[in-house]
Amino acid sequence: MESERERGWEPQVGTRPKTFPRGQEKPSPGEEREGPMVGRETRLRVVLRVRPLTCTEMHRGDRQVVHSLSDGTVHVSAARHDAIFGFSAVFDAGASQEAVFEGSGMRQLVELAIDGFSCTVFAFGQTGSGKTYTLMGPLAQSETQAVSPALLGLMQRSFACLLERSRSCSSDLALSASYLEIYNEQVRDLLSPGPPCALPLRWSKTHGFYVENQLSVDFESLEAITDLLLQGSQRRRTSAHALNRHSSRSHALLTIHVRSRAPRACPSKQGTLCFVDLAGSERVKETGSRGELSVEANNINRSLLALGHCISLLAKPGGKRTHIPYRDSKLTRLLARSLGGSGITLMVACISPSSRCLSETLSTLHYASRARRVTTRPLANRALPGPPMPQPVPVEGSTGVLLPGQDVALPGSRHPQPQQGKR
Numbered sequence: 539m540e541s542e543r544e545r546g547w548e549p550q551v552g553t554r555p556k557t558f559p560r561g562q563e564k565p566s567p568g569e570e571r572e573g574p575m576v577g578r579e580t581r582l583r584v585v586l587r588v589r590p591l592t593c594t595e596m597h598r599g600d601r602q603v604v605h606s607l608s609d610g611t612v613h614v615s616a617a618r619h620d621a622i623f624g625f626s627a628v629f630d631a632g633a634s635q636e637a638v639f640e641g642s643g644m645r646q647l648v649e650l651a652i653d654g655f656s657c658t659v660f661a662f663g664q665t666g667s668g669k670t671y672t673l674m675g676p677l678a679q680s681e682t683q684a685v686s687p688a689l690l691g692l693m694q695r696s697f698a699c700l701l702e703r704s705r706s707c708s709s710d711l712a713l714s715a716s717y718l719e720i721y722n723e724q725v726r727d728l729l730s731p732g733p734p735c736a737l738p739l740r741w742s743k744t745h746g747f748y749v750e751n752q753l754s755v756d757f758e759s760l761e762a763i764t765d766l767l768l769q770g771s772q773r774r775r776t777s778a779h780a781l782n783r784h785s786s787r788s789h790a791l792l793t794i795h796v797r798s799r800a801p802r803a804c805p806s807k808q809g810t811l812c813f814v815d816l817a818g819s820e821r822v823k824e825t826g827s828r829g830e831l832s833v834e835a836n837n838i839n840r841s842l843l844a845l846g847h848c849i850s851l852l853a854k855p856g857g858k859r860t861h862i863p864y865r866d867s868k869l870t871r872l873l874a875r876s877l878g879g880s881g882i883t884l885m886v887a888c889i890s891p892s893s894r895c896l897s898e899t900l901s902t903l904h905y906a907s908r909a910r911r912v913t914t915r916p917l918a919n920r921a922l923p924g925p926p927m928p929q930p931v932p933v934e935g936s937t938g939v940l941l942p943g944q945d946v947a948l949p950g951s952r953h954p955q956p957q958q959g960k961r
């Protein structure tokens with residue numbers, strides 16, 4: 539039986555805070571929430587969600603080979619396999635969207651983003667295993683009919699939580715969103731109007747990897763951010779194949795930037811909350827992908843392989859001291875900070891309980907188990923006092939902003955390069 543410490547977001551025994559780089563500062567006395575984990579080795583938190591058998595799987599007579607047990611474990615039992623895997627939490631087929639939000643630690647992650655940390659939640663698993671459903675709920679239906687509030691996913695629940703905190707008397711938060719996809723190894727802006735075009739991914743010593751010229755849109759209400767999510771998701775590449783009628787063909791990253799408006803003299807906190815909906819791994823033989831679909835599948839599988847490789851190396855004892863090949867894919871470059879840097883990460887592994895998916899399910903479970911050994915050293919971000927940076931200028935009649943010197947930038951602001959103290 540594992541201890542609370544092994545269940546994620548608890549610092550490891552005997553680790554010491556390292557020095558605090560510029561822009562990422564020690565907590566001041568009284569900032570309790572940043573307390574135990576700041577600057578200390580902290581494990582990724584990994585939870586598992588098992589979706590129900592689909593109608594097709596039931597009609598086909600697939601057997602259920604995954605059974606969740608109490609205490610965060612699942613039992614996989616099939617002809618030649620009998621194994622138990624443990625996670626920080628396991629959600630079975632009957633778990634509601636609310637139970638996943640409350641039990642996964644998502645609410646805590648929102649709080650940490652408000653406190654200035656770079657927080658990431660990513661969903662991964664085989665195609666059709668329920669990643670998009672867990673993050674966004676059944677979004678595709680919302681074009682024609684409203685989605686029942688009970689079905690809303692981790693994203694919408696986190697937005698509500700964030701806005702509630704923002705309205706509460708003590709917090710004065712400025713919120714903005716950017717939404718990207720990695721499609722066939724190209725980074726594309728999902729909020730930018732017009733045909734998708736590739737954005738450059740750059741690296742700087744102070745900020746690590748960042749996307750140049752991505753659009754960032756201010757928002758102040760749940761309706762505004764839900765609209766952005768819907769607009770962006772409609773632009774995202776999806777296709778139908780044998781295992782999923784709405785299969786995502788790209789990795790999508792929605793980032794909420796949370797800036798606290800502190801008094802002038804104090805450095806303000808600058809946190810992020812990034813939702814990563816990975817495209818699912820797939821066996822081309824089973825999905826029946828041909829032509830363009832098969833090119834997409836190869837790109838998806840290659841980038842997931844690169845991610846798996848980085849995770850394996852990071853999970854080894856002393857792995858951080860070896861070279862981690864983040865540069866092998868755009869996905870690993872963008873997740874470098876969440877996996878091996880100073881961010882705080884929640885991973886939601888999604889699986890199908892069907893006997894037909896057994897080998898993919900085992901692969902996801904092994905991948906997820908390995909990820910539980912990965913640690914980061916969380917540090918909060920602070921905007922530094924000093925000469926003021928160019929501030930976005932509100933544009934009348936829009937939630938968008940213009941940076942000084944820009945003449946066209948609706949509906950959001952472009953970030954040509956990271957600002958000081960911000961990635």
Ligand SMILES: Nc1ncnc2c1ncn2[C@@H]1O[C@H](COP(=O)(O)OP(=O)(O)OP(=O)(O)O)[C@@H](O)[C@H]1O
Pocket residue numbers: 588589590592631663664665666667668669670671672676782784785786787816817818819888
């Ligand atoms: N927990 C769940 N309860 C009910 N239905 C679910 C659940 N999880 C997934 N589904 C349904 O299963 C189908 C596949 O889910 P989803 O599209 O989220 O998979 P995915 O992992 O994102 O796939 P891909 O990688 O191909 O994009 C959808 O019809 C979805 O509504």
